Amino acid sequence: MKLQESNSELNKKAENIAFLFEELKKKERLKTKVLSIASHDLRAPFASLQSLLRLEGLAGMSREELEMFFELLQVEVQKSSTLLEEVLLWTESQLRNSTESRxxxxxxxxxxxxxxxxxxxxxxxxxxxxxxxxxxxxxxxxxxxxxxxxxxxxxxxxxxxxxxxxxxxxxxxxxxxxxxxxxxxxxxxxxxxxxxxxxxxxxxxxxxxxxxxxxxxxxxxxxxxxxxxxxxxxxxxxxxxxxxxxxxxxxxxxxxxxxxxxxxxxxxx
Incomplete structure (x- = not known):
């Protein structure tokens, strides 16, 4: 009876370990995806700014064209800033139990x-x-x-x-x-x-x-x-x-x- 109880307890622990292992793998995959996509998207405003600086005849652009370009650039910067904040928040939540703070x-x-x-x-x-x-x-x-x-x-x-x-x-x-x-x-x-x-x-x-x-x-x-x-x-x-x-x-x-x-x-x- 003691052996059966011990085996039952070991089986429960093994199942719990297997469950936690699968959860850990899911978190690791999600972390990789978050970082890979964030690293790609956060480059967007810098690429746009570099393109602007490389433009020949920049001085010849009309006021309307410049306003349109900078408006689009502002939107990209805002989205990238929001994305960065969210990734940092999500990363912090993985390192600490900050998500439970109410x-x-x-x-x-x-x-x-x-x-x-x-x-x-x-x-x-x-x-x-x-x-x-x-x-x-x-x-x-x-x-x-x-x-x-x-x-x-x-x-x-x-x-x-x-x-x-x-x-x-x-x-x-x-x-x-x-x-x-x-x-x-x-x-x-x-x-x-x-x-x-x-x-x-x-x-x-x-x-x-x-x-x-x-x-x-x-x-x-x-x-x-x-x-x-x-x-x-x-x-x-x-x-x-x-x-x-x-x-x-x-x-x-x-x-x-x-x-x-x-x-x-x-x-x-």
């Missing part, structure tokens, strides 16, 4: 701050963002992870949204009483098989196997970080409306604090 903050204050980063894109595309989150809604969550995930989701919504279309931010109102947000992109729904791909636990590896490209890294990072903080992220079609990204902060509705009356739907930009 604080109480105002959701709308943070969303307004994030939306300012898309001001140029919103003006250029004519996309309107309608924020339906109740005023003075506060949440007990990691502010860094909140910003990381919501910024990436909004960036994709603006990037793939229709010109002069609408992006709607709602509080999740599900029967499960989850604490979270929904970013709804009005327009065409996605094929169900593509929704399944987006919701795949390891979307980066999965999409690379089936399409031979690196799409899905941002979603992988978002899902990795929000799960480490006890949340979740998933996509779904909304019939007759468009595609919704559900960002779950907690499985308990009490994660939201001090909600007042709901804001009227209005254009943010």
């Amino acid at each position: 604080e109480i903050f105002d959701v709308n204050d943070q969303i307004e701050y994030l939306l300012n980063q898309f001001k140029c894109d919103l003006i250029r595309t004519g996309i309107r963002i309608c924020n339906n989150i109740p005023v003075r809604t506060r949440v007990n969550f990691s502010k860094d992870i909140f910003s990381f995930v919501v910024r990436n989701v909004l960036s994709n919504a603006v990037k793939f949204g229709y010109k002069k279309g609408n992006i709607i931010l709602n509080e999740i109102t599900r029967e499960e009483q989850l604490c979270g947000l929904v970013v709804l992109n009005e327009g065409e729904q996605l094929p169900e098989d593509f929704i399944e791909e987006l919701n795949h636990p390891d979307i980066w590896d999965h999409k690379k196997r089936i399409s031979k490209n690196g799409a899905g890294l941002g979603i992988s990072l978002c899902r990795d970080m929000i799960k480490r903080a006890g949340g979740n992220l998933f996509f779904e079609n909304k019939k007759g409306i468009g595609v919704a990204v559900n960002i779950i902060f907690s499985e308990n509705k009490s994660g939201f604090l001090n909600q007042l009356n709901r804001k009227e739907c209005a254009d943010v930009m």
Whole structure:
């Protein structure tokens, strides 16, 4: 009986070690992908600047041409700066348990701050963002992870949204009483098989196997970080409306604090 108990205990430990080993391999693969893509993307603004400096007849360029070039350069620098911040945040979360640090903050204050980063894109595309989150809604969550995930989701919504279309931010109102947000992109729904791909636990590896490209890294990072903080992220079609990204902060509705009356739907930009 003692031998059987010892064997059973050893088997449990072996299974746990095997599980941890597989998780470690996944983290190592993701780290390699993050660094390789970041190193590529962070070079973009420098390459543009070098091209500008090598241009012959720079002095002959019109004011409009120079303004357009520097506007594009500014966008690239901003995106690279954001990418660098996110990679550093994700790297820090792997080295420490900083993703578990929580604080109480105002959701709308943070969303307004994030939306300012898309001001140029919103003006250029004519996309309107309608924020339906109740005023003075506060949440007990990691502010860094909140910003990381919501910024990436909004960036994709603006990037793939229709010109002069609408992006709607709602509080999740599900029967499960989850604490979270929904970013709804009005327009065409996605094929169900593509929704399944987006919701795949390891979307980066999965999409690379089936399409031979690196799409899905941002979603992988978002899902990795929000799960480490006890949340979740998933996509779904909304019939007759468009595609919704559900960002779950907690499985308990009490994660939201001090909600007042709901804001009227209005254009943010």
